[in-house]
Amino acid sequence: MTTLRHVWAIFRKEVLDGSRDRRSISSLVFSALISPILFGLMFTVAAERGKSADEIALPVDGAQYAPALVEWLGQQSGVTVVPAPADAEKAVSSRDEDVVLIIDQDFAKNMGRAVPAQVKLVSDVTRDSARPKVTRVRNLVAAYSSQTSGLRLIARGVAPSVASAVRIEEVEVSSSQQRLATQLSILPLLLVIAALTGSMQLAIDSTAGERERGSLEPLLLNPVPRGALAAGKWLAASLFGCCAVLFSMLLTINVMRRVPWHDLGIRFRVSDAELMSLLALILPLALFLSAIVMFASTFARSFKEAQSYLGMLMLLPMLPGLVSTMYPLAGRPWMAPIPVLGQYALAADVLGGKPPGVAFYLLAGMSVVACAIGLVTLTARMLKREAIVFGR
Amino acid sequence: MIAIAGLRKHFGHVEAVRDVTFGAADGTVTGLLGHNGAGKTTTLRMLSGLMRPDAGSISVDGSDVIADPIGAQRSMGLLPDSRGLYPRLTPREHIRYFGELHGMSAGAIRERSGVLLKRLGLEPIADRRVAGFSQGERTKVALARALVHGPRNIILDEPTNGLDVMSTRAMRGLIRGLRQDGCCVVFSSHIMQEVSALCDRIVVIAQGEVVADGTPDDLRALTGQADLEDAFVALSSLEAEEVE
Numbered sequence: 001m002t003t004l005r006h007v008w009a010i011f012r013k014e015v016l017d018g019s020r021d022r023r024s025i026s027s028l029v030f031s032a033l034i035s036p037i038l039f040g041l042m043f044t045v046a047a048e049r050g051k052s053a054d055e056i057a058l059p060v061d062g063a064q065y066a067p068a069l070v071e072w073l074g075q076q077s078g079v080t081v082v083p084a085p086a087d088a089e090k091a092v093s094s095r096d097e098d099v100v101l102i103i104d105q106d107f108a109k110n111m112g113r114a115v116p117a118q119v120k121l122v123s124d125v126t127r128d129s130a131r132p133k134v135t136r137v138r139n140l141v142a143a144y145s146s147q148t149s150g151l152r153l154i155a156r157g158v159a160p161s162v163a164s165a166v167r168i169e170e171v172e173v174s175s176s177q178q179r180l181a182t183q184l185s186i187l188p189l190l191l192v193i194a195a196l197t198g199s200m201q202l203a204i205d206s207t208a209g210e211r212e213r214g215s216l217e218p219l220l221l222n223p224v225p226r227g228a229l230a231a232g233k234w235l236a237a238s239l240f241g242c243c244a245v246l247f248s249m250l251l252t253i254n255v256m257r258r259v260p261w262h263d264l265g266i267r268f269r270v271s272d273a274e275l276m277s278l279l280a281l282i283l284p285l286a287l288f289l290s291a292i293v294m295f296a297s298t299f300a301r302s303f304k305e306a307q308s309y310l311g312m313l314m315l316l317p318m319l320p321g322l323v324s325t326m327y328p329l330a331g332r333p334w335m336a337p338i339p340v341l342g343q344y345a346l347a348a349d350v351l352g353g354k355p356p357g358v359a360f361y362l363l364a365g366m367s368v369v370a371c372a373i374g375l376v377t378l379t380a381r382m383l384k385r386e387a388i389v390f391g392r
Numbered sequence: 393m394i395a396i397a398g399l400r401k402h403f404g405h406v407e408a409v410r411d412v413t414f415g416a417a418d419g420t421v422t423g424l425l426g427h428n429g430a431g432k433t434t435t436l437r438m439l440s441g442l443m444r445p446d447a448g449s450i451s452v453d454g455s456d457v458i459a460d461p462i463g464a465q466r467s468m469g470l471l472p473d474s475r476g477l478y479p480r481l482t483p484r485e486h487i488r489y490f491g492e493l494h495g496m497s498a499g500a501i502r503e504r505s506g507v508l509l510k511r512l513g514l515e516p517i518a519d520r521r522v523a524g525f526s527q528g529e530r531t532k533v534a535l536a537r538a539l540v541h542g543p544r545n546i547i548l549d550e551p552t553n554g555l556d557v558m559s560t561r562a563m564r565g566l567i568r569g570l571r572q573d574g575c576c577v578v579f580s581s582h583i584m585q586e587v588s589a590l591c592d593r594i595v596v597i598a599q600g601e602v603v604a605d606g607t608p609d610d611l612r613a614l615t616g617q618a619d620l621e622d623a624f625v626a627l628s629s630l631e632a633e634e635v636e
Contacts, residue, residue: 002495009492013481020480020521215476218534220442222493223465386443 003228010224010232014206015239024201028240031197032247035190036255042186043259056133059084059091062103066117069103072144079140088122098130099123099137114152187252188347189321191245191282192289192340196314198244199290203237207379208297208306211388220389230380234291234372241286249279274350277361281343281350284365288339289317291375298382301391320344336360337367393418393576394439394545399448401434408434410600412448416578416593418544421571423591424580427628431600432580433473436549439578440470452545466494469543471551475534479523483514483533486522487540494541501540508536511569513562528559535566546570548579552586564590584621598628 018024061084063070074081085091088100104110104118111117119141123134150160210216219229253275296313300306320341333356335345342364349356382388399412409431416422426432437443439450441461450457450464457464477486484505491501509518512532517525522533531551539546551567552560567590570577581587587594588608596604596611604611604627608620617623 005495006493009489013485013489013492016485017478017480210476213476213478214474215478217442217472217474218470218476218538219493221440221465221468221470221472221538222490223462223495224493225462389442390437 003225006224006228007232007235010229011235011239014202014233014236018202018205018236018240021201021205024205024240027201028198028244031194031244032251034197035187035194035248036251038190039187039252040255040259043256054078056080056136057082058137059088059097059100060103061088061100062105062107065105065107066103066111066119069107069119069144073140076140088120092122092124095124095127098127098133101137101141111148184351185324185348186321187351188278188282188344189318189324190252191248191278192285192317192321192343194244194248195241195282195286195289196293196317199237199241199286200293200310202240203233203290203293204297204300204303204306204310206233206236207294208300209303211300211391212302216383217389220383226380226383227377229383230294230376234287234294234376234379237290237294238287241290242283245279245282245286249275249282274355277350277355278347280361281346281364284368285340285343288368288372288375291372291379292317295375295379295382298379298388316340324348333360336364339368339371342367393453394422394578395449395451396435396439397449399435399438399450400446401438401443402446408600409438409445412597412600412602414595414602414605416545416576418576419571419574420592421567421577421579421590423587423594424578424597425582425584425587425594425624426580426597427582430597430628432582432597433549434600435597436470436472436547436578436580439547440468440472441465466541467544469538469541469546471531471535471538471548473549475530477522477525477530477533480521482519482521483509483536484518486533486537490537491540496541504540504542505536508539511566512536527554528556531555531559531563535563543575545576546578548577550581551579552581552583584624588620596624596627603627 055078057080058073060070060073060081063081063083070081073079084100084102085097088097088102091097092100100122102120102122104120107117107119121134121138121141124130149163153160153163210219220226253272256275292313293310296309297306300309317340321344324344332345333349336342336356346356346360346364394416396415397413399409400407401409412431412435414422424432424435434443438445438448439452439457441457441464444458452464453467455464455467481489487505487508488501491504496504509515512535514529514532514536517529522530525533531554535548535551548567552563555563567577567579571592579590591608593605593607594611595602604614606614611623611627612620615623615626617626
């Protein structure tokens with residue numbers, strides 16, 4: 001029980017020390033804000049784009065050559081035909097317009113002779129934000145074309161279906177929930193980053209910082225088992241990491257409530273409870289991440305040296321997160337006991353609307369905490385090495 | 393009471409401590425005298441239990457430091473070579489932290505830190521963060537936290553290093569007070585006046601070996617030098633010639 005008192009004394013001192021450290025506090029605040037800000041921005045931009053294809057002002061040049069087409073376009077919902085700028089190509093390349101429709105002056109003549117009448121669609125393929133609008137206009141023109149040719153065939157006594165040999169019917173397998181999951185798959189990554197940056201300052205300061213200041217030797221003169229020492233420091237760093245994750249999550253949920261999901265064409269069905277269950281995954285992971293950071297910084301003689309080690313180390317827990325945005329990890333719960341990877345896989349399932357069983361949470365949590373305790377034990381062993389205690 | 397016998401320690405090819413044997417009794421002040429690099433700090437680090445000797449034995453109040461460093465640390469108060477304070481904590485918080493690590497109750501810590509802060513003249517700055525403290529103030533804080541648990545064996549590594557005259561005097565007063573309380577005080581120094589002013593016994597270390605051990609009068613008699621500083625120089629250089 002005296003060991004527990006030791007752990008508590010060290011934990012309390014490190015938290016007090018950390019809470020007075022401007023660097024620790026500012027990185028905690030910063031890490032809590034990344035996710036909500038990024039998310040808010042991402043979804044708002046996506047919503048704006050979705051919206052831009054619904055309500056479009058379509059500049060048409062040469063409207064007088066095809067009054068029927070222009071009138072038909074004007075009747076489509078959300079479409080307003082406006083006069084085109086004098087130089088259409090320049091307007092599009094200078095981003096004044098997303099798309100311009102130019103009607104050929106022989107349009108009516110060709111229509112009458114039943115040869116393909118020409119329109120030009122001026123657009124810039126490199127502009128992602130204009131793409132929904134361009135696609136909408138292309139589809140409108142295609143719809144008008146097939147409608148007109150259908151009428152022509154009927155006039156000649158031929159069923160329009162004869163003209164289409166193959167018809168494509170698109171069957172979208174992924175539910176809107178899963179489409180949302182791909183958007184949300186970045187959330188676990190952001191939470192992992194929050195856990196890392198939140199705990200890092202304190203973890204470095206209480207290990208490499210302790211060596212840099214020369215306070216490790218006096219500290220070790222106290223009759224305290226090294227394990228208790230490492231555990232107290234680990235828990236203090238973990239507290240900061242967990243706070244960062246918690247704040248980040250709560251703020252993100254708040255932001256999500258304000259996202260105009262309707263404009264994204266998505267029904268947002270991930271409940272707050274399900275989002276909160278992500279915490280059951282990421283909070284134990286924060287314990288593991290702070291243990292890794294602490295272990296690595298114990299090798300470093302100074303704050304700067306520790307930061308250079310951690311620059312590389314930081315990438316490791318992020319890697320599966322980055323990869324999972326490209327190759328979805330959903331539906332692979334066997335990954336659960338693998339630290340970091342397991343959390344990403346289970347999180348993908350939660351966000352995909354297929355929450356895994358409690359057993360998987362337990363498995364993932366226990367495995368990650370066991371690994372953390374292993375790292376803390378290694379750190380404690382390092383604190384016995386003379387090269388670490390006296391090496392400055 | 394401290395007993396050290398046949399201590400050896402090497403780092404790579406360097407033999408930092410080759411053969412150190414000495415004892416320090418309760419109620420006396422024992423000075424460890426030697427040039428820079430003579431092996432004083434290494435000896436004290438082994439005594440503190442943080443460094444494992446290659447050979448030899450160390451006992452503090454009868455308990456074996458090498459076998460049970462944590463047990464021995466309970467009865468020792470150490471002021472190490474590196475003072476190492478936490479810039480964002482106050483002197484009072486430093487004392488409390490170390491008191492807690494010694495398993496003391498909150499009440500006992502409060503009482504003891506009141507005594508120590510007063511004795512070391514730290515009261516006016518007891519609740520200021522130590523960032524920006526002078527060298528003397530830092531040493532006092534480091535000393536106060538090392539003495540929080542009322543140890544019977546006190547080991548000080550160059551306690552007056554970097555202190556001004558007033559602080560040096562205060563430190564000497566404190567060491568004498570500890571002797572009066574019946575503590576066993578060991579301190580290292582390379583300053584002759586320091587040692588002659590305080591010590592009941594002097595252990596001279598050169599090139600990692602004890603070259604002389606006795607009262608100041610013994611040393612004068614041994615070397616035939618009336619002045620203690622001359623005696624010290626004679627002892628140290630004697631050893632150096634032997635090595636060559």
